[in-house]
Amino acid sequence: MKSFEDPIVAVVIGSNRGIGLAFVQQLLISPMVDTVYAGCRNLGSARDLDDAVKTYGTRVVPIAVDVTSSESIEDLRNRLEFDGAQPNLVINCAGLLHDRELQPEKRLEDVTPDGLRRYFDCNSIGPVLLMKAVKHVIPSQQRVVIANLSARVGSLSDNKLGGWYGYRASKAAQNMFTRNIAIELGRRNKKLVCIGLHPGTVDTDLSRPFQRSVPSQLLCSADTSAKRLLGVIDRLSPEESGGFYAYDGSRIPW
Numbered sequence: 001m002k003s004f005e006d007p008i009v010a011v012v013i014g015s016n017r018g019i020g021l022a023f024v025q026q027l028l029i030s031p032m033v034d035t036v037y038a039g040c041r042n043l044g045s046a047r048d049l050d051d052a053v054k055t056y057g058t059r060v061v062p063i064a065v066d067v068t069s070s071e072s073i074e075d076l077r078n079r080l081e082f083d084g085a086q087p088n089l090v091i092n093c094a095g096l097l098h099d100r101e102l103q104p105e106k107r108l109e110d111v112t113p114d115g116l117r118r119y120f121d122c123n124s125i126g127p128v129l130l131m132k133a134v135k136h137v138i139p140s141q142q143r144v145v146i147a148n149l150s151a152r153v154g155s156l157s158d159n160k161l162g163g164w165y166g167y168r169a170s171k172a173a174q175n176m177f178t179r180n181i182a183i184e185l186g187r188r189n190k191k192l193v194c195i196g197l198h199p200g201t202v203d204t205d206l207s208r209p210f211q212r213s214v215p216s217q218l219l220c221s222a223d224t225s226a227k228r229l230l231g232v233i234d235r236l237s238p239e240e241s242g243g244f245y246a247y248d249g250s251r252i253p254w
Contacts, residue, residue, distance in 0.1 A: 001027075001089075003234045005142050007034040009085050011076075013065055013130060014093035016040035019149065019199055021048050022226035023091055028056050035085065039065030039076060067094045067126025077133040086139045089233070090146045092130055096122035097167055104164040111165050119166035124173040131181050143191045145233050148178050150196035150244060157253045175244055175254060182242035193236050196244040198252055199225045220247075 001008055010027050014020035015038035027033045038060055040046050049062045063079055066072040080087065098104060102118055105111050127148050138144050152158055154171025175196050182194035202225045220228075228247040235249060244252045 001030055001032045001230065001234050003143060004032060004088060006088065008032050008089050009035050009037075009087045010089040010091065011037045011039065011080070011087045011134065012091045012093065013039040013067060014095065014149075015062075016042070016046035016049060018093070019202055019222050019225050019229075020091075020093035022222035023093065023230070024049070024052060024060065026223070026226045026230055027089075028052065028059060033059070035059055035061060037061045037063055037076075037080065037085065037087065039063050041066045067092070067130055068121045070129055073126075073129050073133045076130075077136065080134070080137045086137055087134065088139055088142060088144045090131075090134055090138070090144075091149070091233075092127050092147070093149045094122060094126060095149060095151075104167050106163050108165070116166045116169075119170040120173065123167070123170035124177065127174055128177040128181070131177070135185065138185075138189075138192075140189045141191075142189075144185075144189060144193070145236070146178075146181065146185075146192070146194040147229070147233055148174055148196050150175055150178070150198055152198045152246070152252055154196075155244070155252055155254060172254075178244075179242045179254075186238065186241055191238055193233075193238055193241045195233075195236060195241065196252075197229050197232065198244065198246045199229060200247045 012020055012023045015024045024036050024038045027036050038049050043062055043064050046062060052060045065076050096119060102115055151171050153164060153168050154175055156172060178194060178196045186192050201219050202222055203219055232245055232249050246252055
């Protein structure tokens with residue numbers, strides 16, 4: 001993370017498993033990183049974060065954050081303010097594709113109001129409210145990177161297959177929010193980079209039911225994905241803020 005001028009104070013949301021946990025682990029390895037605020041919905045089940053605390057001590061701060069709860073997001077802001085923390089790296093990995101009650105829609109007949117609300121609450125509304133909260137604590141005179149984990153399927157111009165109505169639309173909305181935030185916050189801080197990131201197909205719970213058609217060479221581990229994306233984060237300049245980038249650094253059209 002050589003592009004940062006100062007020791008890194010990071011906030012990683014969705015950090016109890018998958019890519020989010022891998023980001024936390026990779027950041028803590030770096031001597032450039034001072035503190036990682038590791039947010040997740042349920043601290044009681046975040047055993048890997050407990051292990052990180054045992055290894056890294058106060059350099060990692062687990063904190064309960066549910067992006068579908070405005071009160072929870074406000075609690076994060078209050079904690080950062082109380083600690084006097086000014087994060088210069090914010091990575092949001094929280095996202096919803098499926099769970100026991102929800103599956104990506106294959107046809108219009110599968111679309112439901114409740115399903116759409118759940119997709120937008122987690123993938124679109126949550127991230128923009130998170131940025132609204134951290135806006136008040138990020139530095140205004142040094143390099144700051146804000147990264148939202150998105151997905152290529154959220155690109156309008158890249159959609160050739162259809163389906164997955166709620167997930168695609170909520171990620172497209174997230175991408176628009178990311179660009180808006182880049183423009184607004186970039187007026188205050190000329191060193192700010194705000195981007196969407198596509199991690200590729202990663203071997204996590206989110207993608208596991210849909211990996212059958214993915215060639216093995218295109219499937220990567222969470223650790224590999226986090227390393228690649230941190231490399232992209234390190235290379236991007238403020239002139240590239242507001243864009244949507246893949247794990248290899250290539251720009252994805254909206």
